Amino acid sequence: MRSWEKNVRRVVPYTPGEQPNEPGMIKLNTNENPYPPSPQVLEAMRRFDTGSLQLYPDPTAGSLVKALAKRYGRKASEVFVGVGSDDVLAMCYLTFFNSGKPILFPDITYSFYDVWANLFGIPFEEQPLDDNFCIRKEDYYRENGGVIFPNPNAPTGVLLPLADVEDIIRRNPDVICIVDEAYIDFGGTSALPLIDKYDNVLVVQTFSKSRSMAGARIGYAFGSECLIRYLNDVKYSFNSYTMDQWTISCGAAAVEDEAYFRETLDKIIATRIWVKKELEVLGFTMPDSKSNFLFISHRSVPARELFKALRAEHIYVRYFDKPRIDNMLRVTIGTDEQMERFVTFLKEYLC
Ligand SMILES: *Cc1c(COP(=O)(O)O)cnc(C)c1O
Numbered sequence: 001m002r003s004w005e006k007n008v009r010r011v012v013p014y015t016p017g018e019q020p021n022e023p024g025m026i027k028l029n030t031n032e033n034p035y036p037p038s039p040q041v042l043e044a045m046r047r048f049d050t051g052s053l054q055l056y057p058d059p060t061a062g063s064l065v066k067a068l069a070k071r072y073g074r075k076a077s078e079v080f081v082g083v084g085s086d087d088v089l090a091m092c093y094l095t096f097f098n099s100g101k102p103i104l105f106p107d108i109t110y111s112f113y114d115v116w117a118n119l120f121g122i123p124f125e126e127q128p129l130d131d132n133f134c135i136r137k138e139d140y141y142r143e144n145g146g147v148i149f150p151n152p153n154a155p156t157g158v159l160l161p162l163a164d165v166e167d168i169i170r171r172n173p174d175v176i177c178i179v180d181e182a183y184i185d186f187g188g189t190s191a192l193p194l195i196d197k198y199d200n201v202l203v204v205q206t207f208s209k210s211r212s213m214a215g216a217r218i219g220y221a222f223g224s225e226c227l228i229r230y231l232n233d234v235k236y237s238f239n240s241y242t243m244d245q246w247t248i249s250c251g252a253a254a255v256e257d258e259a260y261f262r263e264t265l266d267k268i269i270a271t272r273i274w275v276k277k278e279l280e281v282l283g284f285t286m287p288d289s290k291s292n293f294l295f296i297s298h299r300s301v302p303a304r305e306l307f308k309a310l311r312a313e314h315i316y317v318r319y320f321d322k323p324r325i326d327n328m329l330r331v332t333i334g335t336d337e338q339m340e341r342f343v344t345f346l347k348e349y350l351c
Helices: 003-007 039-047 050-054 062-072 084-096 113-120 162-170 192-196 225-235 245-256 258-281 303-312 336-350
Strands: 079-082 103-106 124-127 147-150 177-180 201-206 219-222 293-298 329-332
Touching: 039 245, 062 079, 062 245, 079 084, 079 225, 084 113, 084 177, 084 201, 084 219, 084 225, 103 113, 113 124, 162 177, 162 192, 192 201, 258 293, 258 336, 293 303, 303 329, 303 336
Parallel strands: 103 124, 103 147, 147 177, 177 201
Antiparallel strands: 079 219, 201 219, 293 329
């Protein structure tokens, strides 16, 4: 080993789902929205003045923050934005998880949580989900350095009732609790109103799933003015100009199109309901999902085999070779047409 290597920050990076690009493929592996962004986004792009690229973007991303504040009935000072919720969450870790005590999150959850903990040298303890893949709130009633969980959880799709989310926040007054609501729009109730009642909660959401803009990279957090101020102090000590001008304009335009947002959500939820029924007839079981994906397992055919068979057909789903979930597949809800092809393939393969 060369002597400088002793001082390298060594990390095992997060592995994102693959991004194949094949004509005719069906991509159900990274929970993207199958529908395009709001037409208002295209309009914002048309209106965009490229001459303004000469200038740095607004470091506060003011127009986007204002649009979000208006849409959610909050003050701009209660909104933090970042380059995808991954950026927002990383900033939250850096800002709030510094006690030296272990932070808590579920054993089966978003696989970035332990990656950030390792990157920042934050100890953590994983709390096992119960046999039905539900979070047990009591597991979070112990001394800790902070709490984070997605609601609905990923990759299970299971929603924790809002009353239980509140119990976890209420029982942890000395640390920050982060509720990662990447999938909340697909059928859950947001914890957002709790920011008025508790000064230790951050509610994080993203444009990547329900707003069809994974490629634009926009995430945001709601919290008390005090929490948002601390987050901004850290952000401005790291990189002030995180969001580019295009993204700020397009993001603001997307938030303003409520009708389109509702319309695509309703389509995805309706598709999820019929796909679930079809899969159950084919011998699959799955927890009840309130997200834009299903977490399925077949009564006789191993998940790994199905994953390979689907892949050979250019149908991409997600397989996690991890304890407790190595016989499960996570399948993003696509368009009706995509899901019909998915179900038809399984019908033929399984009979
Ligand atoms: C997709 C996802 C994110 C990250 O989304 P961004 O694209 O970075 O906004 C965060 N948390 C969970 C649970 C997710 O599934």
